[in-house]
Amino acid sequence: MPLIDITDLHVRFGPVHAVRGVSLSVTEGEAFGIVGESGSGKSTVLRAICGLAPTSAGSIRIDGQTLTAPRRPAFYRRAQMVFQDPYASLHPRHTVDKVLSEPLAIHGFSDREARVERALNDVGLGHGFRFRFPHQLSGGQRQRVAVARALILEPEILLLDEPTSALDASIQAEVLNLLDRLRSERGLTYILVSHDLAVVSHMCERLMVMQHGQAVEELARADLQAHRASQDYTRNLLAASEGFSRAAP
């Protein structure tokens, strides 16, 4: 049975029909990618899963159970999200310590000190970072804090909304390797949204291509690497990801 099962999801923001009938299913321990251009509705699918965007039709099931709106507290301990921009996703007046211990306080954990220290070590930040403010951290360090925050409640599912697109190329690999390592260590299930095909083919076993709020096609990693796409749009996307090539004279 798939861990995450979405059937015919529609999301409307007033007159805007952002997601039009997307279905996907992700099994446990899998990394699933969603690729598409800006405005294709790929981030909205993620936000709908965690309840930040309203579901106007269709259903989202986790372990066969349809999610309620608003989500139950137990949901937040199973699924967490990492946001795109680490400069916007950390509260500017809260120390790393506060950022990490607040979810523990909300869910009533008792051994907070030890968990905060462990979470920092897990993402490769030492004790020295614990009492810093976000403005004392670099972009990559901030994104590590955001990953630590998402993992501190020990969820099984991590929703990644373009986790590297706001970072320098040199730091992108660092964060991607961290995410890869954490997945293999903990058996996490990922849904990764990106416009970068290289990132998705590095991270994900399967992916879905989206355009105008609809799914264009689903591919396995091998298909992507062998350029076996059935739809024109996907082929264009693949060609575009090869980079600029001068037309023959």
Next chain:
Amino acid sequence: MSTREWLLTEQPASRRQARLGQSYRTWLAFRRNRLAMIGLGIVLALVAVALLAPFISPYNPIVGGDLRTERLLSPSWQHLLGTDDQARDILSRILHGSRITLLVVALVAVIATPIGLLVGTTAGYYGGWVDTVLMRLTDIFLAFPRLILALAFVAALGPGIENAIIAIAITSWPPYARLARAETLTIRNADHIDAIRLQGAHSARIIWGHVVPLCLSSVIVRVTLDMAGIILTAAGLGFLGLGAQPPQPEWGAMIAGGRRFILDHWWVATMPGLAIFVVSLGFNFLGDGLRDVLDPKAQK
């Protein structure tokens, strides 16, 4: 390691060190602004004078001297700022009056700021009908002319400094609510608010722990800049005979008392007027300095 290094370290070792370091950085930025330091000095002097009034004033502020020989004396070494028509030393009355001024300012700030913050952040965070109801309520309060509402209030409850404070407080929170709501609208959809929502936090925790701290600095700046207006309103009520009652040494009431002799005995009305002027100016300088330090939008 010196205290300064301990405060400014990039790797604080405890919650307290991180917080103190942050405050110290704010203080360093504040200290560079000379006018703000003058303002801070004036405000601190006001607090010190209010605390020490009974020990530093040379005469009794309520009971005057000999009515036959000591009325309306011009400033001299005996009476530095002269005496009024009841033969009371004006310096002593001004020193004691600082207590009333400080009481007004502190109480209005303590009453109006939380109301404004709470109403504004709640309206901005929830939006929809909560926003509509709360902001229309704010509009209603905002539509009352402040002095007239204070007059009506004092007329209903009877004159006295307490009623004047309540009247000023209930007419001064609406601008703070507006400001807090505007700030909240820009913060509400930030990723870090979504993130804490995804941690399962309740609205009260989000508003209090995440939205209010970000609104607080601009509201504090606004409150400080409004202090001068509050002092002037309190003095105005006193001048009209609706604030502090005689023989309390309230600065506005003292000006009203000196009005009759303003041509022959100028110091009776001028000295408390100068006190109001200096303190209002001090709060304005302080507010401007705080804005430069606390309000990120005002930074160059």
